[in-house]
Amino acid sequence: MNEYRTIIPFIKENRWRYFWGILALCIVDIASLLVPQVIKRFADLAQFNQLTKTNIFESIFWIIGLGIIVATGRYGWRINIFGTARKLEYWLRSKLFNHYLRMDDSFYTDHRTGDLMAHVSNDVLMVRNSMGGGIIMIFDALFMTFFTIFMMISTVGLKIALIALSALPFLALTVFLMAKPLRERSREVQDTFSELTNEVQENISGIHNIKAFSIENNRAKSFLKINKLYQSKNINLVKLSAAFDPLITLIAGIAFVIFIIFGLRELMTNNITIGDFVAVIQYVGIMIWPMIALGMVVNTFQRGIAGMTRINEILAIKSKINESEEPIPLNKDKIEIEFKNVSFRYSQDLPYVLKNVSFQIKDGQTFAILGATGAGKSTILNLLLRRYDVTAGNIYINNIDIRDLSFEDLYQAIALVEQESFLFSRTIAGNIAFQAQSEIELARIRRSAKFAQIDQEIMEMPEQYETWVGERGVTLSGGQKQRISIARAHYQTAKVLVLDDALSAVDTNTEHHFLNQIKDLKSTLLIVSQRISTVKDADQIIVIQEGKIIQHGNHESLLREADSFYAKLHERQLLESQLNRNNSSS
């Protein structure tokens, strides 16, 4: 139960609700266990022909009175315990999500989106169920059992009660013995289910490949295998689980019969009254539920603990990137960036991705990074944006180590346009301004959109800037997405603009136009690209290969280095630029 430590603050906060809920539950149990007593008295009176209108009224008064207590009590515990459990669901979901918001990039490379979502939905649900239904069943089952035993003994004496209760140890034993195999089998079912899900996920992702090789039939066969396995695991579980409730009922039924046979003798010798007999019969019936409930409690809490454990594991992860506690304020009017002997690797057992990289970017300069896929270009940006911290060396902005800056200052100073720009499902205006709807200024948004040359296209859409983006709205083309994200970056009015291979989806003309416009902004520009045409006007160009700077200069100086990476790339891209030039002239 130590797993539940995470929710202790919540429980403390809501302790009175739990208290009142459990109290109400106990009152309900007592009241409902008194009902057989009323009937017993009634039966006894009937047996001895002492029934009068007055005592009939008395019985009715008790039945209705107890009924009202049970009903109000039930309302009380449902609202208090189930209601609190729902609050817990909200509380945990919010806690997890806010934790996610603080996690760094390495967290997101280590954890799959699907798993992170499952924690927020399934695991939270399991904890909720254990703290709602689970709590109720525990208290209900325990209280009911003890109180029923007490009532039986006080009604018919210890000896007869023991006979009626003879089934109890067997019931407990059944619950105990079946719990483990049931758990194991249902675990197998769950495991097979996730295998099945993986199979489907993987194959549908590779549908192009399946079609290209025309192997639909053998993929279907492969699925049939796991499909059948899943079926057999389910049936295997049913064999056992289907027996649980009937078995409990059977044992209780046998005890019942033993009591009847024994009770007949006691009735004959007048040791018990017919009222006692009837009451005990009812009590034995009442005992069945707590036993079934106990079996369910074990299951519910096991799931709850499993869910809690997974949630704890996630919550225990600390972001590796931490904001300085006493950040140095940054003057954002003029920004100079310096990388000084920066080296980086993702972990100690992995090779270095960046090796001893140094460069300086003056305020207002255009700086380009060129290199093949995997050379380390994006790593440089990731380090500048503090997605990761350097392994060795320093990164300075205005001579302040970026680790001494507040996140807010850092991210306000730098605006990023990514290669695969991520847009959110909200309106286009909301995507550009990235602010609460009420704070949005349309004029400013349109200025940014005009800068990104997307204003006209947006105005042609039926709902213009209110057009909903994404799954429930319009789907934008790659080029439109990139231009919206350029508008988004422009809207930030940051001093440094970073384009991470961001112009690949626009043609060279548009690209050229952008680069000129950016020059007018007088901001510092950092471009990562694989295209010569994008970088050739930069003040400085560095070429990265295997984590090292292999060339550093400008377009002319780099071209002069014969047989260099830059010169070769230039050649290779001639065809494309020829074609585009052809296009612009035609």
Add this chain to the structure above:
Amino acid sequence: MSKNKQQINPDLEEYTKEQLASRKNFSLKRLFNYAIVHWPWFILSFLLIVLTTASTLIQPRIIQVLIDKDISILISDYESQVVKDIALISGAKKALFYLFTVIITFIGTYLQAYILNSTGQKILLNIRQNLYEHILKLPVSFFDRYPIGSLVTRVTNDTETLNEMFTSVFSSVLRNAFTLVGIIISMFLLDVKIAIRILVVLPILIIISLVFRNVMQKIYFAQRRLLSIINTKLSENISGMRTIQIFNQEKQISEEFDEVNQEYLILSEKEVRNFAIYRPAIEMIRSFVIAALLWFGGLRNLEGVLTFGILNAFIDYIQRFFNPILELAETYNIIQSAVTSTSRIFHLLDEPEETSGGKIAIPDKTLRGEIEFKNVWFAYNDSEWILKDVSFKIEAGQFVAFVGATGAGKSTIMNLLMRFYDIQKGQILLDGRDIKKYKITDLRQSIGVVQQDVFLYSGLVIDNITLKRENVSSRDGRKAAEIVNANSFICELPNQYNQHITERGSTLSVGERQLLSFARTLATKPTLLILDEATANIDTETEALIQDAIRNMANKRTMLAVAHRISTIADADKIIVLHKGRIAEQGTKDELLAHAGLFSILYKLQYERTE
């Protein structure tokens, strides 16, 4: 690529009530078709349910007779010991009969649950398999607009929800209905007058339950909608976390999420409150009915017309009378979600499958590999033409290179040849026949494609080469690996060809994956080979290996290559330069060089440098 994918999100589809109703009947009917084959099992469980319900309902009756006949003798002060002994024996017999009903109930309930569940599993197996095979047969264009996640949910979670339909819903509805009817009949058999008076509450119960059901239906509907918004937001924000953080938006996003989360909480509390009113309300009615019973029964007992045994039996029946109603109300909820899943599943099953093509088979190795595009027009979307009036001819055994900027339509030509999409205008001929006349599987199996993105299955290296195709033995697989020089790196793996690899977190480099892809394609020795930017993003060393491989097998094979590198293109028999969906230039290397177009400029530039 300006393939404007109009993605739809089927999870967010919101149906109006009428739509839901019309769809519900339709899909439930089709679901029934899946079940009907197993009718003997359903009949059997039906009979078992009748049997167990009857044997459970008979139990209070046994106790009643026991009390009225035998116990009344036993406790009587006027009966002789002999009569009492006889009564004791007859009481014991009744107890044994009771035991018999208990055992019958046990066996019956277990068998019934087992039969229903395993039959349900059989049906589910079928539905899942049909659905999965159906998805595999859907056209490529379908996957452009339908998110993978939803397809996975259809096959896994939605079929799982259906399980409830065949198991708990079927048995619960039947059992509860029988129990209800059985109890009513039993009460009438016991005492008509009291039974009639009790049944007065039935309409009240039904009205309360219906009102409750309607309220809950709205709440559940709203909950499902909110939950799907929560999930969408979660998945979106987790995927876009980097952007959120870089743009300093954590607070904003957190508030947005909290808004939905709170809205959901409010609905949840509403749900709890409704149950907290409904359940006690039913309890309250139960108490009133018992009180009424004591009143009428007591009075009649005073008059001496009603025995206590009967009164007790009534009390027992009353207790049992309310449970079926409560359970039926809960079953309704399960039915609701099962219906939603059912209609989603059948909706997907109704998506038209990909054509199986024409009738002409292509027997092994009989394809010559002659290709002709005749005035081909093609658009992914109706409006944007990707290929405009494209015509060219490739002779059998030729090596043709396609050159052009991104989005010029090179990959589209390859997709069309494989019939992933159908053209709007024009004709594509293979060996002089329209490709639509060939069986689609034969067509695709005779064309080998190596794509830029390599898809690996989690499994063994060798299985990734053979893909467990019937016509590819593992010897063929190894041979192919040797031909493309993949053998050397595979042999360095700890388990060599039996090394387990996964799609994500793969231990293989991009180049190694590419080599596996080549081996996979060449294992069947296809007559027609398509290389779709197959050597892009690969280091020079690996490229040299692959070039070797191509040379080892390219002779006597028609080969189409999309490539950027002049060195690859230079050997081609024919070069087709595509620009904005049209053919800008085409011809042999010499022809192109002679007429001083784009290619010649490029070629000269490159040639002079390497000299």
